Amino acid sequence: MSITYREVKADLLRQITQGELAPGSSMPNEVDLAASYGCARATVNRAMRELADDGIIERRRKAGTRVRLNPIRQVRLNIPIVGQEIEELGAAYRYALVHGQAEPAPNWLRARMALKRDDRVLHLTCMHYADGAPYQHEDRWINLDALPEAEQHDFSDIGPNEWLVSTVPFTEAQISFHAVQADATIADYLDCTEGDALFQAERMTWLEGQTITFVQLTYRRGHRLTMQY
Amino acid sequence: MSITYREVKADLLRQITQGELAPGSSMPNEVDLAASYGCARATVNRAMRELADDGIIERRRKAGTRVRLNPIRQVRLNIPIVGQEIEELGAAYRYALVHGQAEPAPNWLRARMALKRDDRVLHLTCMHYADGAPYQHEDRWINLDALPEAEQHDFSDIGPNEWLVSTVPFTEAQISFHAVQADATIADYLDCTEGDALFQAERMTWLEGQTITFVQLTYRRGHRLTMQY
DNA sequence: TTACGCCTTATGTCTATATCTTTTGAGAAA
DNA sequence: TTTCTCAAAAGATATAGACATAAGGCGTAA
Incomplete structure (x- = not known):
């Protein structure tokens, strides 16, 4: 199979953490990223959606996607019995x-x-x-x-x-x-x-x-x- | 447009909370649900994936999807500055x-x-x-x-x-x-x-x-x- | 200048289909 | 009976294409 959304997500995250994509800078749009990764837009979409969900990036229609200046630090807390x-x-x-x-x-x-x-x-x-x-x-x-x-x-x-x-x-x-x-x-x-x-x-x-x-x-x-x- | 994944998710959640789908019982598979909602399988998949992510249901390949006996209670904690x-x-x-x-x-x-x-x-x-x-x-x-x-x-x-x-x-x-x-x-x-x-x-x-x-x-x-x- | 409204664009979502992966359970072998 | 192997089932994910929706920004009118 071709590249997975996990690989796309990992690569984007690597670019962000290693400073290739600076905080505050805007990222390429989904279509361009899909082309550059050689995968479907849906694949890039899922990767970016999860990064947004993790508080790493910020997405707005039309405005595009940018790396958050202050990444949201969040944890999931399980409430056990x-x-x-x-x-x-x-x-x-x-x-x-x-x-x-x-x-x-x-x-x-x-x-x-x-x-x-x-x-x-x-x-x-x-x-x-x-x-x-x-x-x-x-x-x-x-x-x-x-x-x-x-x-x-x-x-x-x-x-x-x-x-x-x-x-x-x-x-x-x-x-x-x-x-x-x-x-x-x-x-x-x-x-x-x-x-x-x-x-x-x-x-x-x-x-x-x-x-x-x-x-x-x-x-x-x-x-x-x-x-x- | 046709039914959205949010509506599917809401309806499944309603069935679960109102007891139509009892804790521990297994749910229909994605193909059948898609047919009964009259939507694509991907739509049902996303709804169920999110419910699994929320700790409401449990999904296992081949074994199918079932309502969790003890729903996982989890919160997201934002760590602010x-x-x-x-x-x-x-x-x-x-x-x-x-x-x-x-x-x-x-x-x-x-x-x-x-x-x-x-x-x-x-x-x-x-x-x-x-x-x-x-x-x-x-x-x-x-x-x-x-x-x-x-x-x-x-x-x-x-x-x-x-x-x-x-x-x-x-x-x-x-x-x-x-x-x-x-x-x-x-x-x-x-x-x-x-x-x-x-x-x-x-x-x-x-x-x-x-x-x-x-x-x-x-x-x-x-x-x-x-x-x- | 300001306010309104349209157009364009990027993301959001759905469809239909296909392939991959994991896991169960049945059947074969020991 | 027990263990091993394998095929089928169901979810996981990829794709290409289409339409929906929000919103930035430009042009026009007040």
């Missing part, structure tokens, strides 16, 4: 339900999850262990108005995250990462000192506009979220 | 160089950056302010063996990050996020209390296998990294 995360570390995963209770939503949560006045929530507290040591503390609230079957479900064996993923798999979500100081309770659960700086993720999940769940995931001391790009 | 980050918040950006000195690499850094015995580094300490308030503390080391021109450069007006991006734009990098406790120095810079939990990013950057720079970015108290998916 904690059990998988731990098993990928090569550690044994254990889950424990600490506490589970249906209750009226407290005011701060009502506001945060945009719940109605009388909505009830299922409040779950769980722990996730890697090789017996505390790994993550999970504090979760599930909107019982949106997901009444959660109240009947027994969360002592499988975690709420896994249950939710299999029950309402295709949801919208917002995730945020930040640092928190361990309070006495969390310090106890995660076997660290009160006041320790801990990495925490918060996630809110919606299905068709309705808030399904809000969760705070607090990681053991020293946890890092690492990515390549 | 701090100045842009602050200006996008609608705040005024100010940069200050606190300290800059060329020195032999300390042992811990030599190990971390994989430097040779006698390599020297440029150690820069900078502050980034949003509307006059401390936003981010930057502690950076630049490998002078790889980038000798850094020693001659004056970093009092533009930050090292911006200079590096314009000098060696296309690099490989690893970034990691975690939580740290503020020590006395950082607390002073970021106007917080010693012991406060702070969000920190560490980034190591390579160009063609050679370590260029290592940086620790410590954010003001309460900083959050937020993403939608």
Whole structure:
């Protein structure tokens, strides 16, 4: 077969990184590139589309394609289920339900999850262990108005995250990462000192506009979220 | 025109999210789908390729395409330059160089950056302010063996990050996020209390296998990294 | 000078067809 | 029964040609 779109992409990227195509400069159009590579325009198109997708180049109809002055640095972050995360570390995963209770939503949560006045929530507290040591503390609230079957479900064996993923798999979500100081309770659960700086993720999940769940995931001391790009 | 790949993608996604195509079930092959949508196979291919890219479906040659049991949750994280980050918040950006000195690499850094015995580094300490308030503390080391021109450069007006991006734009990098406790120095810079939990990013950057720079970015108290998916 | 509108151009997308590659599963051989 | 080999299936990708769409820029009118 003739030249592949991967080869075209690699060659263009080489020209860019080696300075043959300077940042800010405009590139030849697809027709000319196709001619010079001796391939079809669609092949060049796919190569350039992916480079644009990677944030290396910028494309505009009629204006043409140019090398970005400041390439967009982006990473793809996979959000794993904690059990998988731990098993990928090569550690044994254990889950424990600490506490589970249906209750009226407290005011701060009502506001945060945009719940109605009388909505009830299922409040779950769980722990996730890697090789017996505390790994993550999970504090979760599930909107019982949106997901009444959660109240009947027994969360002592499988975690709420896994249950939710299999029950309402295709949801919208917002995730945020930040640092928190361990309070006495969390310090106890995660076997660290009160006041320790801990990495925490918060996630809110919606299905068709309705808030399904809000969760705070607090990681053991020293946890890092690492990515390549 | 006939049906677009976006419409095919949207329709397939609708079928998946509404349960017409259950998680784990296999989808019709490209030829059949193209026939049923009344479009070319390439159109269906692009739609399905993007769905696979989004982690919704799983494709394997000969085995066919199936809806993922556990859809991969992934987000794209843009790594902005701090100045842009602050200006996008609608705040005024100010940069200050606190300290800059060329020195032999300390042992811990030599190990971390994989430097040779006698390599020297440029150690820069900078502050980034949003509307006059401390936003981010930057502690950076630049490998002078790889980038000798850094020693001659004056970093009092533009930050090292911006200079590096314009000098060696296309690099490989690893970034990691975690939580740290503020020590006395950082607390002073970021106007917080010693012991406060702070969000920190560490980034190591390579160009063609050679370590260029290592940086620790410590954010003001309460900083959050937020993403939608 | 300024504003509007058309023309041209580069990218975006679709079609129809063909070939390549990977992988599964069936059948043959041990 | 187990292992090996091979053909078929399905996705991956290439091609040539066509039309769609956005937008830069020029010409004309106000």
